[in-house]
Amino acid sequence: MSTSPVQAADTETAAQRRGRLRLSRGITATWWYTVSAVVFLEFMLVAVWTGALAGAGRSTAAIAAVGLGGLVWWVSTFLLMRDYRQRTEHEQFVPRPLVLVSLLIAACFGLIAGLVSGLWLLGVVPLIQTSMFLNWPSGVRLRVVIAATALLVVLWFIDGRLVVPPGAGSAWWLSGFFSVSLPSMTVLTLWWWDVLITVDRARASESRLAATQERLRVATDVHDLQGHHLQVIALQLELAERLMTNDPDAAFTQLQAARRSVDAARQGTRDLALRFRSVPLPDEVANAADLLRAAGTSVKVTVDADADQAPASVLGPVIRETTTNALRHGGGRWARLSLTRDADAWRYEIENDAAEALPSADGAGLEGIARRVEDGGGTVETRRGGQEFAVVVRVPVSPEGSR
Template sequence: MSAHTNPPAPFAGVNATWIYTLGSIVAVYVLLDLLIITDLLSSFADTRSRGMLALVLVSVAAAATRIRYCWFLRSDSGSGLPHIGWTIALFAPAVISWGIAFVIPEGSFFAAVQLWFSGVLFALVASRRLRWWLILLALVLTLIPILVSGMAGDRVELGERHPATVLITIYSLVLPIMLISSLWFWRVVARLDEARSLAAELAVTQERLRFAADLHDIQGHHLQVIALKAELVERTLATKPEYAAEQAGEIRLIAKEAMEETRSLVSGLRDVALRDELENASEVLTLSGAACTLEISSLPAGTDAQRVLAFVVREATTNILRHSNATEASIALAPARGGFELTVKNNGVGEEPGRDGGSGIAGLRARLADVGGTLTADAGRPGAAGHRSFALTAWVPEGGPQ
């Protein structure tokens, strides 16, 4: 069985959002550059000036490098600038155009604005701490040749010969806000996509932990019982062959039951019978040498409550078999405090249990919390042999989570 992963669709999800964002930014630059180049070509057709022709060519080069530089906007600000060669290519034609603005007064505005367009684009990929300082620097440098041209008396002529000046001025002033807001929206979508992916990974992890806990409850309990009964078979095989044969048969049945419950767990169809678990626990503890009493007043009606209490019985029984030398044990289930209370006690804990009673009990506490229940573990004072009693008490509400 082979496994493969499908690549993300280029026009779906967060990739589509970036394509639309990039497309809108490029479209704004293309529109502004087309207006400028068209107007400059018109001026060149009237004057046949070599300086105007040079300005047209430099403007085309600046527009091309800006469009290519837009692809670097996808990386978050401050994560590193593009290769220095791309930055030089971005500013070289814009700086040349800015210098031409001092030589050709009639085209000073369109020549100087090339540096503004490139400076704003560079500020968006630079560090956020420097972004607005870079934009301010680009604005000041852009205004220098325009003001020089205005003081030379060319302001009226400029407005008459270039009717697109007003439109380009307006778009140029709002350009930083337009681009920053577009990139901000894109980054919000990217963060939401990351959060969605993280939530999916956490859901998978939680399901794995739940499955691991269920598998621990099933296999740990059954394997412990099988080990106990196998030890009984080994001890009684010579003296009580019939009893040993009976225990061997029970080992086979327990192993079969473990396999069936594991299959049911995998398919999500496992349903624990609480009464059966209580009776099996009492029998197993008795076989281990602990005189066990079982008291069942009534059972909760809810399947969730029965299921979690059955897990408590499993875990408590397994812990007694593994970690104690109990000679007495008791299991009691009765209504209490508007719900049901299960208490499992034994007198064979050799050392003071941890505060959480081990990872198994900590897992049970989490299970009970899911249905609105509680779990307490209490150790009594050591007796003459150094052993202490230990009681595990689980409570669940009758009507489910409160």
């Protein structure tokens, strides 16, 4: 079940890429909710204004200009949303091409719509709405929204007094209210996305901080352990050097003590590394399932309640190796993991769908698993069917059963 290093690296890179996409699915879904809300609001604005012009008996050319121009302006919003997601808080008022194109489209549409309809409100709304997507500094966007809403209210009042006929239907008032409310509704939607991004960045920073603190803790433990032993060894060697001339036997005793201190330092370092590497077997199985799910595989897990009593030194590396093999050579659609107690032995099984064309491996991965399990007194069994592949490992419960 092994493959060349280049193939393994390529396969693992693809799996990690799929894992990142799967883990970011929640924030991606929220982003599409945000996009849907904003474009729906703008599409409804164009539809309401077109219906209001048609209900007022305006010319077909005016209605077509507002409708078609509004659709072009509506499509430009997708460019703004794409730019909005990619920018950072440090890029304020950067002349990005997508923003400039969208502002130009909004200005042209507002000018045409205002001229053909004679409405100040319809001429100003597109440009104000597009300006809501600019990367305003913190606290500035709220002032801009308040000022823009006040301006739209004034223009709505002017149009109602000078342009809109007294007997106009409710469509005019609905379109005016929708136009005045659109910037604030858009900013509220974008604000929710900004909050989510801030929380996600804080979570990532917290994860990096936790990893940094763990590294510092490990470094401190290694420093304390090695510093103590090295200081003792230095003193013993210095004492042996002083006694070498007058008392060779005592010097030899100190050299033996220094050698024992070296062995103690080596064993302490090994125990420290083992303490940080050791993971309870239920957690190993859970981590393996999470890794497979991150690669897009449907996973079913069965673990006994007392599985933490199983020999982790034997089964831990086996779980990791078989999971890696399932990622490299499996079909990637489904997998089943189980760690159960079977009479006087622990039984670990991983079963997954086989790829359409199984690689002609040299079996180094399975051979390594078999050697490790045999050293623990267990057995390894493999089953290969047309659509599935399984590895079954049995390890004795009692240490007396191992060789």
